[in-house]
Amino acid sequence: MSFDPAIITDNLPQIVDGLRLTILLWLAGTITGMALGFMLALLQTSRLGPVRFLVRIYQSIFRGTPFLVQIFLLYYGGPMIGLLLNAETAGVLGLALYSAAYFTEIFRAGFGAVSVGQAEAGRICGLSEFQILCHIQLPQMMVTITPALVGMFIVMSKETAILSVMTVPEITAVLSGIGSATFTYVETLLTLVLCYWVLVGATTWIGSRVERHMQRHLLPENGKTA
């Protein structure tokens, strides 16, 4: 088994472009998904039964079917109902719709973790619903749900690999393309594993920093004992 690093260095610009596209699609899709999930979670606190039911249906459908089938539906099925998207747009939209279903569940759990009494106290003090959300519910739920949110970002970073199937030139498509063109699968695929490993590792690291930042009020200050 030979290992020729030249195949990686020779194609470095292409590989860097692929990695950049992966990161771009991942962040665009997942952040949009998080925003959408947050809105759906807000809808789920609604008093209207049918609204809550529709959110549940959305979650059930997008969590119960494979991501691959969802993006095939968008990309190959979409044109049949007049939805013409290029591969990148379909990819971002697919990532957003898929992750939103999971983010909804995370935010729902977050709302559940903040006691109802606090929201009621806020209401009695004359805070608006928006103020209650921003000053009472969000700051507290972020502490408990940050690990789950980071976990979802990590899951989604790996789902982006599936976009290679519909001709998006992201890192998996680029490296496996070089591999099959030059028969250097060992070099290219090991580099690919390394890329995802670094991506996941960096996300985990940033996630733990964010987590610590969110919990800073719970920790003893700068070495001083609490």
Add this chain to the structure above:
Amino acid sequence: MLEFSGALNEFPLFLQGAWASILYAVGCLTLGFLLAVMICMARISTVRIASLSARVYINVIRATPLLVVLLIVFNILPFVGVELSPEASALLSLTVCTAGYQAEILRGGFAGVSQGQIEAGRITGMSEWQIFRHIKLPQAFRLTLPALINETTIMIKGTSLISTVGILELTRVAQNVGNSNFRPLEALLIAAALYWLMTTAMTIAGDALIHRYAREKQS
């Protein structure tokens, strides 16, 4: 606008595809569980090298997309002289992938079995194997059941990826039918509905099992 009759004429094909998906899912989850128990034992063992290798395995697998594992198994294994059929390669990829996740899930479960029970087992003369088989494993399994069921639905959905390496399962059937009658939307919707049925049935069955265990514990 939607015209299902063409795709529905091929419904038996879809059912065969779904059956293949189920077989791959059951196969990889069962083999993956056995592998995961071994990896987990290595991970929590006091032998440094065993625990380190298990840790590396779990971390690398959990950071690698299933699609990339498939690419590696299909392209690198033949390169180093391991010849497997496409079906076996697909099953192997799914298995090594889910084993990494299940090992990490089980680790939490084994940690939840109280030391006192293990000591009690030792005092009553049980061998280490008996303690493992009758005390540790059943409890670790029950403690981690919700996470394991979640992993089951993830893998049912994950089997759709083996369509990309030419295995005939539900997603592949939908693509073939869609390509031949030029109506991919309907074919994919039927596949999505069948996947939804499979994962939803799994979730319902899983919840029932969790409740049964919870009741047994109370009584």
